[in-house]
Amino acid sequence: MENEQVLLEVKGLQKFFPIRKGFWQRVVGQVRAVDGIDFHVYKGETFGIVGESGCGKTTASRCIVRALQPTAGEIRFRTDDGAMIDIANLSRDELQPLRRQMQMIFQDPFSSLNPRMTLFDIIGEPLLVNGMANRGQRIERVEELLGLVGLRPEFLQRFPHAFSGGQRQRIGIARALALNPSLIVADEPVSALDVSVQAQILNLLLELQGRLGLTYLFVAHDLSVVKHICDRVAVMYVGRVVETAATQQLFESPQHPYTEALLSAVPQPDPSLRSQRIILEGEVADPADPPSGCYFHPRCRYAVDLCREQTPELEEVAPGHAVSCHRALELDLSGTLDAPVPQAMHS
Amino acid sequence: MQNEHQPVLSVRNLKTNFFTDEGVVRAVDGASFDVHLGRTLGIVGESGCGKSVTALSILRIVPRPGRIVEGEILLRQETESGQSQEVALNSLGENSREMRSIRGAEIALVFQEPMTSLSPVHTIGNQIIGAARLHRQLSKQEARELVVELLGLVGIPRAETAVDSYPMQLSGGMRQRALIALALSCDPRILIADEPTTALDVTTQAQILDLLRSLQEQKGMAIMLITHDMGVIAEMADQVVVMYLGRVVEEGPVDTVFGESKHPYTQSLLRSIPSIHSTPKVQLPTITGTIPHPYNRPAGCPFHPRCPDVIPGVCDKHEPELHSVGDEHQVSCFLYHPVPETSP
Numbered sequence: 001m002e003n004e005q006v007l008l009e010v011k012g013l014q015k016f017f018p019i020r021k022g023f024w025q026r027v028v029g030q031v032r033a034v035d036g037i038d039f040h041v042y043k044g045e046t047f048g049i050v051g052e053s054g055c056g057k058t059t060a061s062r063c064i065v066r067a068l069q070p071t072a073g074e075i076r077f078r079t080d081d082g083a084m085i086d087i088a089n090l091s092r093d094e095l096q097p098l099r100r101q102m103q104m105i106f107q108d109p110f111s112s113l114n115p116r117m118t119l120f121d122i123i124g125e126p127l128l129v130n131g132m133a134n135r136g137q138r139i140e141r142v143e144e145l146l147g148l149v150g151l152r153p154e155f156l157q158r159f160p161h162a163f164s165g166g167q168r169q170r171i172g173i174a175r176a177l178a179l180n181p182s183l184i185v186a187d188e189p190v191s192a193l194d195v196s197v198q199a200q201i202l203n204l205l206l207e208l209q210g211r212l213g214l215t216y217l218f219v220a221h222d223l224s225v226v227k228h229i230c231d232r233v234a235v236m237y238v239g240r241v242v243e244t245a246a247t248q249q250l251f252e253s254p255q256h257p258y259t260e261a262l263l264s265a266v267p268q269p270d271p272s273l274r275s276q277r278i279i280l281e282g283e284v285a286d287p288a289d290p291p292s293g294c295y296f297h298p299r300c301r302y303a304v305d306l307c308r309e310q311t312p313e314l315e316e317v318a319p320g321h322a323v324s325c326h327r328a329l330e331l332d333l334s335g336t337l338d339a340p341v342p343q344a345m346h347s
Numbered sequence: 348m349q350n351e352h353q354p355v356l357s358v359r360n361l362k363t364n365f366f367t368d369e370g371v372v373r374a375v376d377g378a379s380f381d382v383h384l385g386r387t388l389g390i391v392g393e394s395g396c397g398k399s400v401t402a403l404s405i406l407r408i409v410p411r412p413g414r415i416v417e418g419e420i421l422l423r424q425e426t427e428s429g430q431s432q433e434v435a436l437n438s439l440g441e442n443s444r445e446m447r448s449i450r451g452a453e454i455a456l457v458f459q460e461p462m463t464s465l466s467p468v469h470t471i472g473n474q475i476i477g478a479a480r481l482h483r484q485l486s487k488q489e490a491r492e493l494v495v496e497l498l499g500l501v502g503i504p505r506a507e508t509a510v511d512s513y514p515m516q517l518s519g520g521m522r523q524r525a526l527i528a529l530a531l532s533c534d535p536r537i538l539i540a541d542e543p544t545t546a547l548d549v550t551t552q553a554q555i556l557d558l559l560r561s562l563q564e565q566k567g568m569a570i571m572l573i574t575h576d577m578g579v580i581a582e583m584a585d586q587v588v589v590m591y592l593g594r595v596v597e598e599g600p601v602d603t604v605f606g607e608s609k610h611p612y613t614q615s616l617l618r619s620i621p622s623i624h625s626t627p628k629v630q631l632p633t634i635t636g637t638i639p640h641p642y643n644r645p646a647g648c649p650f651h652p653r654c655p656d657v658i659p660g661v662c663d664k665h666e667p668e669l670h671s672v673g674d675e676h677q678v679s680c681f682l683y684h685p686v687p688e689t690s691p
Binding site for chain 2: 052166198199200202206221225247262264267268272273278336
């Protein structure tokens with residue numbers, strides 16, 4: 001990356017949800033949804049957070065846009081005037097001017113748009129809320145945004161039900177872009193779409209990034225999509241980051257056994273690659289009652305006594321490549337790029 | 348012993364329509380394929396391509412206002428004398444005794460949603476015992492033993508206690524395993540799995556696919572795997588059927604369909620998937636436009652408005668049919684077979 005300016009820095013972020021029981025709703029435990037994560041996002045890059053359901057990736061992204069109040073930790077965000085501000089504990093009023101600099105794209109284009117509002121109302125609402133009172137100006141801006149995401153300006157007065165899933169996702173993207181944000185948090189933006197439409201939206205996201213210099217925080221479970229779009233990736237497991245690295249490096253030489261298993265589990269659209277998959281035993285640990293030591297040890301085929309007793313820290317093993325595994329340096333794990341490159345598909 | 352080359356299930360020119368107030372939806376429009384014992388047939392397509400309705404049609408559980416309007420569904424059965432005979436499922440009554448004895452016992456279905464297809468108020472054990480005792484002469488005790496064995500077979504830990512748990516006490520992957528155990532309880536010869544792993548995480552998906560493969564090896568059943576995920580198809584299927592808007596556009600052995608796909612739809616679909624091996628950050632080749640709404644189905648070849656190789660005056664007027672283009676490889680596209688002289 002040419003411009004190594006940090007746009008977002010997350011330090012020790014925690015979000016616990018209380019478990020309440022009984023008539024008095026006493027707090028009997030905590031779900032440690034996000035349990036101390038650190039990462040940073042450079043300006044203009046796409047940073048991916050991957051993991052399986054329940055790993056805390058969505059909770060983390062919601063804390064970053066302050067849709068949730070984090071339990072602990074710092075979220076330092078570079079505002080448009082260049083200052084780094086910790087937004088983890090700002091009040092509602094203090095957040096207000098910052099909100100327009102970070103916007104969200106949601107997963108489900110069917111439930112994230114109000115069916116009773118026209119496209120003009122949906123995309124124009126953030127403009128209205130942020131002080132663009134002149135209707136003519138708003139119409140102009142909304143038309144411009146529709147063009148930007150590849151929709152025709154005539155659609156202005158239509159309702160969301162008239163659009164397909166892919167088009168609705170474009171509407172959601174236009175709404176997110178309305179206020180010229182610097183950071184876009186995209187939570188599984190393509191997982192609800194059909195394969196042929198998914199490619200269109202991914203292309204649009206890449207194109208917009210090139211044109212507007214956007215920074216994406218891309219939350220996803222689909223590793224092929226992450227590989228395609230992200231510059232750097234963090235892999236989460238039960239509320240913690242287990243590995244973070246540049247995308248190519250992570251896929252070529254994963255250092256954490258969970259990353260290795262995750263990569264090998266992805267079915268590839270090529271029958272000649274029916275690989276020797278690593279089938280993980282058991283299930284994802286319960287974030288309300290995590291195992292001792294390394295959370296992954298009950299399912300890890302390389303686990304030793306140390307893994308049961310001591311929690312590993314996220315440590316850098318190579319420049320820009322951090323792993324939280326006691327055995328990271330001694331293990332020789334296989335990535336996905338060792339497999340032969342398929343000839344047939346991209347010829 | 349059944350002839351190995353004879354399909355256990357043949358679907359011929361199946362057409363299932365939905366007669367709604369807004370018009371007729373041709374959900375399945377002339378699908379033909381064969382299912383063989385011990386092999387996996389993959390049916391792949393995007394939403395609205397009719398893959399799930401095909402499964403419902405085979406089991407004769409198409410919900411109203413849908414109806415099978417044409418075609419044959421032939422199930423090969425063995426008579427007591429050891430001869431094989433074909434039963435046309437399409438001619439049986441939906442609630443006839445024969446159909447009810449086939450449904451569940453000979454052809455079983457695993458649904459997509461492990462969260463919603465089990466009853467929340469009955470234990471896993473009772474649900475499977477109920478199904479098993481419907482089709483087999485078993486005492487309660489025998490049925491319970493069978494269920495414990497099945498739950499163990501599908502990899503549910505501590506099967507003796509899991510029998511008495513409710514679905515909500517199990518995770519998504521475990522519920523999907525319980526559903527598979529339910530489907531296996533009557534030893535079906537054909538297992539239809541409709542998006543069995545779509546609701547699951549990748550590592551759980553790998554577990555379930557592995558389970559299906561090993562069960563097939565043990566029991567020699569035929570699997571019909573319905574999914575939208577080309578990766579799952581490549582991993583599991585022996586034979587592949589690609590569907591688009593109710594029609595089979597391409598059909599063939601898995602290596603052929605992925606390696607030498609002929610239909611423009613299959614080709615562009617494969618190209619548009621980001622792969623772990625493809626170059627990152629480049630624009631993906633896409634299919635222009637979106638899947639048409641079933642009410643506004645295009646005339647001629649349903650794919651022609653989005654097709655890069657469309658032949659004007661031909662593809663928008665005539666409907667292509669499946670033609671052989673190689674060993675067991677069939678394509679329905681005018682690029683590969685002559686245009687009919689007279690309009691139909």
